[in-house]
Amino acid sequence: MLDPVQLRSFMAVAEAGSFTAAARGLGLGQSTVSQHVARLEAAAGRRLIDRDTHHLSLTTDGEAMLGFARAMLAVEDRARAHFAARELHGRLRFGASEDFVTSRLGRVLESFVRDHPAIDLEITVALSGTLHRMLDDGLLDLVLAKRRLGRPRGRPVHREPLIWAARSPDIADPARPLPLIAFPPPSITRAAAIDALDRAGRAWRIVCTSGSLSGLKAAADAGLGVMVQPRSMRPQGLVEIGPGPGLPALEEVEFIIEDVSVRRPPDSPEARAARILTEALVVGGIWRSP
Template sequence: MLDLVQLRSFLAIQQTGSFTRAAENLGLGQSTVSQHIQKLEAALDRRLIFRDTHRLGLTPDGEVLAGHARAMLAIDAQVFDLFAANKLRGQLRLGVSEDFATSRLTAVLEDFTRAYPSVDLQLTVALSGVLYEMQDLGEIDLVFAKRRLGDQRGRLVYREPLIWLARDPLQLTAQSAPLPLIAFPPPSITRKLALEALDASRIPWRIVCTCGSLSGLTAAARAGMGVLVQPRSMAPAGLKEIPRDILPPLEDVEFVLVPRNGADQALITALSDEIFSKVGGSLEIS
């Protein structure tokens, strides 16, 4: 088995063209570097370096070894970096809002679990209000969910507008009042904002379908049952945005990260950084 320390000395000699400079670069004595080459040549039973009064270089066998040596040291560095980065371990309880889970969560989880395979992730998908309640009870370590404008809870990741959606907006809104709504149950933030906007504009409404799952609400909206409210970037396929002159504008929402006091800070930081790298910094103003 080849010794990586000896291979490192061998490549240093190739790069510098000198035993002396190679030893200086490696922080070793020249005699130590010479011993490395001697042992390496003995292990392979090949002469790897030629020296004369004018120059120093690699023999043909040395040239062959150099390519393999670089590859072996590169793999060694990759393995070292992998395990150095993966010192994080333990359990992290993540709560994610329903709409984010169906749109962008996959990319976050894929890269995080690849980078930190020793971390056990316990995932809860629910309404933002439910997640905050669970965190208050100590059941979730990190929440990634919505908050209303002006709420100081958590660390802002990005902001975007809410929109009205329907399968056939013009046909649906042309119907006689009240406006049929498809909504999450309380304490949904999008539901509350939708009802506030309609009440402020004195538009009568009725809830025709309630479901805690976005897939269920989407199915109802695609069936033409009523109007659904969602962040613009998370609008389900098959639904169209209702023009602004038909229904009142909706308040923007902010997506935030909220850590639990006392949670493992290293795990919180690692996952928060991953979320920011995927979705942070986008700012959409309605």
């Protein structure tokens, strides 16, 4: 009843929030993706997506189907990986931004290493801007990172808003400059926070800079200031504050995957390993908190 091709298109639409973005990410035409979803709805005998010209949302049955799709495609990917494991040797240099430290990324990587023991996986954790530069310089093979909306890099796999997070809302006193806890440049969250505050005419000051998420969280836990994170990656113990007086709404960011497969033969170990890990990351939904 459930065609894996149709399930992948449906899952891409659900995660990207639009047929256009899903088609772009899958490398298919929008009409093809629409047909896949329509056929899946026909096979299920249920409407899975409510859509109009401006909005797309999953029905209750669509939410259920999304869970089934993730589980079924994960099994299929593991089966493919299992039978290809003996053929796959080499090294994969993978970079992930700091935000994913508290996500399900570790579980996905654990599964990848177990299914592909002959692949030497090297992991770099850094800011998104740093990872992009390393990829351009040939120091990484695959990158999982963030980008601001409208930027051309990578394959978008998820989109969500940034939020202000702090130990208590009291820290955002409108009468005083907002104390910011931030990654150093070229941090995307830092730039988004400063741009939003400047547009709103809100005074601010940097009270803590750290290259690690654990460092930022420690400062926020101590009540030193406010940090910015994707909503699903808000550190435990911190609360979402704003938007409100003197605390403007923040933009959305996209999570993207980018690799160097276009620079390598498609059957090279690095390119094949990058494709397998990419699919595992997309199916695993690593942007959701554990």
